Amino acid sequence: MNALQPLRTATGSTRGASITAHNLTKVYGSGPSAFHALGPIDLDIAPGEFVSLIGPSGCGKSTTMLLVSGLEPVSDGSVAVDGRPLTAPISEVGIVFQDHLLLEFRTAMNNVMLQQQIRGLGRAEMRARADALFERLGLTGAEDRYPWQLSGGMRQRVSIARALVHDPTMLLMDEPFGALDAISRTQIRHDLEMLWMETKKTVLFITHSIEEAVGLSDRVLVMSTSPGRIVEEIRIDLPRPRPAHLGEYPEFSTYARRIFDIFEKLGVYRFK
Amino acid sequence: MSAPAAHDAPPAVLTEAQARRALPALNWLGTIVYAVIAVTVLLGLWEALIRIYQVPIWLVPKPTDFLARLVTDAPLLLEHxxxxxxxxxxxxxxxxxxxxxxxxxxxxxxxxxxxxxPVIVFLNIMPKTVIGPILIVWFGIGPLVSVLIVFLMCFFPIMVDAMSGFRAVDPKLAYITRSMGATPLQELRHIRIPAAMPSIYAGMKIGIVKAVEGVIIAEFIASEAGLGFLIMRASSFMDLTLMFAGLIATALLALAVNAVLMSGERLLMPWARRPA
Structure with missing residues (x-):
């Protein structure tokens, strides 16, 4: 690790932003076909905090993410980033979806450098950051490969590099490891935690996986469906970096059990 | 089909890596050898039948007749x-x-x-050649009518595929580009056009086949030059050997045009998945 360039200087030193939301509500459509997807919910995320949203499909997790970044307009309520009310999409953000959404006609490096081209940032400086991220994410040597030449895990790593290369203040991840195999998922989870510990971006992490939520987060927000609401907030007090095998911590199963019990109470699970 | 040729290569002489490198070339060579043999046999059979049954040349020409015309009339054929x-x-x-x-x-x-x-569906399903006589009224006999018919023939397949290409961009990707602050022009240049390229090219491949089809029909009805015109004129003189020579020249031209398009694909889309 010592041989590596320190990431905080290589990829910039912008700290995470705070995110506050009040009465956040989203209704899609209007009239009788209107669908009340979310809220009202309140959020208060500290700078550099790692927060997970967990809940069944259709509980408004993804909607929450799109609202706090200004990518979708709110139906009601307000969002503030670093205390400034949000009125347009913020650009100090990196986004990772379940699909890697890489451009198939660009190499791994050029996919990441799309940020530089579109934002019109300095090429050499951004390339240095991209190189540092590639090194950190185990992508060295894959720079000139096209997405179809990469494994699913590597594609998602490139997608993470693209989300971080411009040194954003927040990282939004919508089930980023959902499409990966269990082995890749464990590895990439660890790598993301290490990267986050170093850069301290504010992360809003959406997942279906109790293990991912407990394994990564400072705080887990459990959500319920129709309309999406936050039903419980669980602070995860486990030391970092957390081990790949979370069972080493007895507290892990206590946390996992708590989320599981909420799911059962909500009727997410129906066991006979 | 060409596998035997590859297996015949002496394995002891080549290292595995060399063999793997040589394999595509051998396959390619094998394909050509097989094709030449098949065509030769077919033409030989044709030649033999005509000779045995003494079919007159103005009814069905022998391969030797029209292959000879291909050589003797080369300047004429090339011009057209x-x-x-x-x-x-x-x-x-x-x-x-x-x-x-x-x-x-x-x-x-x-x-x-x-x-x-509805307009697109109507125009797409309508045989484009029926516009030919109308175009002749408007523009007279000449190269313009042929160009317009070729244009109409290849226009629709290219447009329909381009449309599906421009539609294919994942809407979630728009969230990412919007977070980058991309202008519509940047999005067009960096994302939508290159993303649509494979579809556009697929449409172009269909379009070029239609174009070759269209050009010959156009030259039949509305031209005083070109292979279609040459074949039509030969027909009025009952010059069957020249007609067959013209047919082969047309096929060769179609092959050449296709080959140009295929090599353009590699140049324009170097990212495309290709068998190793």
Whole structure:
């Protein structure tokens, strides 16, 4: 690790932003076909905090993410980033979806450098950051490969590099490891935690996986469906970096059990 | 089909890596050898039947007759092939130049798409050659009519595929580009056009086949030059050997035009998945 360039200087030193939301509500459509997807919910995320949203499909997790970044307009309520009310999409953000959404006609490096081209940032400086991220994410040597030449895990790593290369203040991840195999998922989870510990971006992490939520987060927000609401907030007090095998911590199963019990109470699970 | 040729290569002489490198070349060579053998056998059979049954040359010519014409009349055939090739290129390029922006505009404006849909379906299903006589009235016999027919023939397949290409961009990707602050122009240049390229190219491959088909029909009815015209004139003189020679020249021209398009694909889309 010592041989590596320190990431905080290589990829910039912008700290995470705070995110506050009040009465956040989203209704899609209007009239009788209107669908009340979310809220009202309140959020208060500290700078550099790692927060997970967990809940069944259709509980408004993804909607929450799109609202706090200004990518979708709110139906009601307000969002503030670093205390400034949000009125347009913020650009100090990196986004990772379940699909890697890489451009198939660009190499791994050029996919990441799309940020530089579109934002019109300095090429050499951004390339240095991209190189540092590639090194950190185990992508060295894959720079000139096209997405179809990469494994699913590597594609998602490139997608993470693209989300971080411009040194954003927040990282939004919508089930980023959902499409990966269990082995890749464990590895990439660890790598993301290490990267986050170093850069301290504010992360809003959406997942279906109790293990991912407990394994990564400072705080887990459990959500319920129709309309999406936050039903419980669980602070995860486990030391970092957390081990790949979370069972080493007895507290892990206590946390996992708590989320599981909420799911059962909500009727997410129906066991006979 | 060409596997035996590869297996025949002495394995002891080549290292595995060498063999793997040599394999495509051997396969390729094998394919050609098989094709030449098959064609030779077929033409030989044809020649033999004509000779045995003494079929007159004005009814069905022998391969030796029309292959000879291909050589003796080469300057004539080349001259007309040049005209045909020019017509194809002009009509096809015009088709691409109009169809791709048109496809983009139609996809970009929902109202345009809904309004034009019946028109597009009607024009697409209508055999384009029926416009030929109308075009002759408007523009007279000449190269312009042929170019326009080629244009019409290849326009629709290219536009329809371009439309599906421009539609194919994942809406979630738009969130990412919007977070980058991309302008519509940047999005077009960096994402939508390159993303649509494979579809556009697929449309172009269909379009070029249609273009070759269209050019010959156009030259049958509305031209005083070109391979179609040459074949039609030979027909009125009952010159069957020249007609067959013209047929082969047309096929060779179609092959050449296709080959150019295929090599362009590699140049324009170096990212495309290719068998190793």
């Amino acid at each position: 092939a040049g005209v045909t090739a020019t017509t194809i290129v002009l009509g096809f390029l015009l088709g691409v130049a109009v169809a791709v922006p048109a496809g983009f505009l139609i996809v970009s404006f929902g109202a345009l798409e809904r309004g034009l849909y």
